[in-house]
Structure formats: C-alpha cells, structure tokens
C-alpha cells in the first residue's frame with residue numbers, strides 16, 4: 001500500500017512522549033516530513049535526531065505565544081506548505097473543586113485550550129488548501145468526572161474549537177476534527193493511576209475491548225484524520241476509548 005503522507009510536511013507538538021510521539025512516529029512511517037516541538041527537547045532529540053524526515057526539533061512551552069511563533073518561523077524557513085497541524089500538548093492537575101487555585105485554572109486552560117488554539121492560529125498562514133487540523137480532546141470533554149473539572153471544561157472547549165475551525169476554514173480547503181481518547185497508556189496515565197494496580201485493573205474491567213488504549217491506537221486515528229483518507233470528514237470528533245463511555 002502506498003504511504004499516506006509521503007513528502008507531506010506536518011507539525012506535531014507534544015511529540016517527545018506519549019500520544020504525540022506515537023503520532024509522530026506513525027507519520028514518519030507513512031512518509032511525512034515533520035517539525036516536532038516539545039518542552040522535553042532532550043527526549044525529542046534522542047527520538048528524532050537521526051531521522052532525515054525530521055526537519056526541525058523545537059523546544060517550546062506551548063503556553064507561550066512566542067514559542068508557538070518559533071514553530072511558525074521554522075515552517076516559514078522550509079518555504080513549504082503544511083499538510084497537517086496536530087497540537088497534542090495538554091494535561092491538567094487532579095484536584096477537587098475547593099482546592100483549585102486561579103494559577104491551576106489558568107495553567108490547565110493554557111496547556112489545553114490556549115496551546116491548541118494559538119498553535120493553529122500561528123500555523124494557519126502556512127497550511128495548504130488541502131490540509132487538516134487534528135485536535136486532541138478527551139472523553140473528559142463530554143462526560144463529567146471527579147477532581148478534574150477544569151481539565152474537563154478545557155477538553156470540552158477543544159471539541160467546540162474543532163467545529164468552529166471547520167466552518168471558518170472550509171473555504172480555504174482546511175478540515176478540522178478532534179480525537180477524544182479514553183484511558184491511554186502514557187506517562188500522564190501512569191501518573192493518574194499513581195501506580196495503583198487496583199485502580200488500573202478497575203479501569204481495564206470497564207473497557208469493553210479489554211485493554212487500556214495504546215498510543216499507537218490513537219495515532220492510527222490521527223493518521224486517518226490528517227490524511228486524504230478522511231477527505232469527507234470535517235467538524236467531527238472520533239471517540240477512541242475502547243467503548244468506555246458506552247459500556
């Protein structure tokens with residue numbers, strides 16, 4: 001089968017670890033050229049330094065506008081147009097309602113909503129007239145959940161943004177969709193279960209597919225949404241949760 005992103009330039013943020021890394025690695029296998037960005041640039045360098053398809057590895061704090069402008073400058077330098085933009089950075093502290101501070105509120109909103117929106121805004125001038133935005137929401141964005149009220153709200157905002165990008169950018173040939181993963185085996189997930197096998201087993205028991213999602217299973221969906229395979233899909237959200245929310 002031919003490669004789905006051969007010689008296509010894409011940007012992935014949060015690409016050093018977890019879901020972002022799985023997406024970047026899958027895209028490389030599919031022939032993409034990549035600009036990757038992450039706070040953890042040491043890991044990113046270890047993973048990507050020797051790959052000739054990786055055009056640039058950029059250290060960013062995705063909550064800082066000047067760092068997102070660095071990604072745009074890197075794209076500009078290539079003189080090429082982008083096939084896909086994937087702002088994958090996101091996370092949020094776990095805290096009950098009464099304990100959330102204004103600082104935590106802003107950090108959570110910035111890590112998820114600000115970083116997704118402004119990564120796309122800064123890269124829009126470089127997107128081709130047959131390109132795609134793939135945002136990362138979460139099942140947390142459409143179901144309530146204890147101790148994560150601001151993260152849940154931030155992920156709901158990201159689902160909404162995918163739909164608003166769709167309407168406003170359709171005439172420029174840009175599609176926009178969101179992935180809403182359920183529990184996925186990454187460092188963030190390990191921290192969430194705090195190494196507690198009981199919590200972990202209880203999550204597995206609630207997953208109709210019988211296993212915790214692998215980052216590569218989210219990457220397959222990202223590949224579909226970033227490539228022409230999904231040319232008739234825009235404004236959609238693909239719930240990728242092993243059936244968790246419909247158990």
Ligand SMILES: NC(=O)c1ccc[n+]([C@@H]2O[C@H](COP(=O)([O-])OP(=O)(O)OC[C@H]3O[C@@H](n4cnc5c(N)ncnc54)[C@H](O)[C@@H]3O)[C@@H](O)[C@H]2O)c1
Pocket residue numbers: 013014015016017018019020037038039040060061062063088089090091111136137138139180181182183184185186187188189
């Ligand atoms: N793992 C899950 O169960 C799950 C479920 C639903 C949604 N998600 C979402 O998927 C995305 C990726 O999550 P993950 O589980 O792979 O996380 P992860 O912690 O494993 O990886 C996140 C990556 O983002 C980078 N990063 C963190 N803060 C940054 C910042 N301010 N600037 C630049 N880079 C930064 C980290 O260095 C890391 O490489 C997030 O948006 C998360 O909310 C994850």
